[in-house]
Amino acid sequence: MIAALRLVLVGAAFLVLTCALLPVQMIALGLGHSVMRRLPRWWHRIMCRTIGLRVRSHGSLSPDRPLLLVSNHVSWKDILVLGSVAEVVFIAKSEVRDWPVLGWLARLQRSVFVVRAERRKTGTQISEVSERLLAGEVVVLFAEGTTSDGNRVMPFNSSLFGAASAALAHAPEGKVHIQPVSIAYTGIHGMAMGRYHRPVAGWPGDVALAPHLLRAIRHGALDVDVVFGDAIAFDASMDRKKTARLVEARVRDGLNAALRGKLNA
Template sequence: MLLLLLACLPLYYLAKPFMSHNPVPRFFLAGIGAIAGMRLQTRGEKVHRGAFLLANHVSWLDIPALAATTGSAFVGHDGLAAMPLLKWLCKMNDTVFVARHDRKSVARQVEDVRTAIRDTGALTIFPEGTTSDGTGLLPFKSSLLSALEPLPDGIAVQPVLLHFGPEAADIAWVGEEHGVDNFLRLLARRRPIELTVHFLPVLSGAELASRKTIAQAARDAMLARLSG
């Protein structure tokens, strides 16, 4: 993984002046997933431009998976921005940092999200706000969807279900497990990590009336696919 990073860095800075959304982070994250033993399958039709993706959150592998399949940037909490190295890596992939506790900055954060969608073509948020055990869904926090109220023109809201199958609970990063411990535990697996990315139908009509209806409709669609 370190060698991959070292190989990608010069390519990233060479490409940076010539495009608004640099493709090198997508290549890097896809490589991280492959090195970790992740085998990806996709189901459904994904939106190719102007997509705001709502995905469930199970593992740190969710980010390499979505980057590999969509080229998406991500919405992250501002705690990540307090770690200089991690912030540097996240910003390379156009991560939008949100401060949930800072009401005064909501307008700026909304504009950051809308700009990121225009520049990158796809932006992913994890509306559960944290990771689940992969066997179900946590409640969705509609407050994280403020940028979609009102819905900007030309933006498609698409639920995405990340399904690790029967081994989801073993792969999930939950409870008191330290992030480094989870990272090393998954790398030590001898079996590949099977992940199916389900692109569910784009929300429409009354489902887009407000951030609350968006959150509920997306969660309902994911639960229906998870139980099916």
Template structure:
């Protein structure tokens, strides 16, 4: 039964990716639309939403997303986080530079308005700050994963404070988001985290075999950042997200 489910979903998944390539080629290539246009934003959202359904993800959302022009920060568990969040609201993600060069996926990410950071390179944080600032000033909602990597979802790694500079400089709302993929014991469903040296294909194959996967998006209240520096803001976001994860895991 699992094998049949995996093969069926994989075919749907690949077909959906090809459909995304076609749509992007038409609307972003031929018609020259960009992610700043509401119709194109809606198209991207709908495509990402459909992708999560194909993967068998059942999404529960609590709280209200901040208005446009805000900085959103979330814990990071797996590649599924991106279609999950991108299917709920129009948002521009900050991603590692390597993604830009991935076959097909990198091109789709660029056309969807993804912002990139070159990790480990001198001046990378400053360049990312400038890119994020431009997007935020243009009215976009920007989302980053300040842990800088994925985790099991049962705890939170320290947040990188430098990435919070645009929010301090522009004095804009900052909203923490908690992502969870809970199993029956309240902890993260063990097949979901994309961590350590696991290959992307192995993670995808594991998720494809599950009959259903529960996912939760908790939009926490936007923070008052007056008087905070970027380190203080990063710590406050990290603390709020960690506390919510600990509370939810005990339910």
């Protein structure tokens, strides 16, 4: 009964909030007004609280620009979590564009959709990401290329780090700043989550979206730690693949520290 009530309340909050903010966002997009960047953050913050995601930040977003955030990817909830702590745009796989509801929301947030399987489109996609970076937008890259179980960081795909390389020619001082970010789901109803409850948070790619979404909403009260590492000043002298490995290691360090409860308050 309580679970069903939660689903109704979350659904009602989603409809009311989205319908209230949608016209403003569409007008802002049409005019190119800066509110188009701020409005999604408000939406994400409210939806995090409604669903029961308690987000704790450790460290802070780098003030340097251009700025590429590179994060591990556990679940669709990562979008809400990162969107609630910073004004960002996401790099998403092309399939997301056609997902019901989530794809529509991703378009409204001005996500950059990429087709990873088609190499002939890589140059165009990298150019679009580079343009966003040079325009001063904070772009989020989930470099694993898929979601994980939340217990580990999978190997990073270095191809889209090419966007940072492509932006160097026009970047101030010839540098693009790459900041590692770790997302860790660490608690449920105020208790340490552990591996048993991790599937409530994690969404591996072979699990259907709708059942997982409903399960997460029914449970609610998830603690999420977002760990901002030190930004790396990437320039033309640095190897892209080695930089990807370095960022991967720092994201893994942040995740492990959060899962083991070794973060500073």
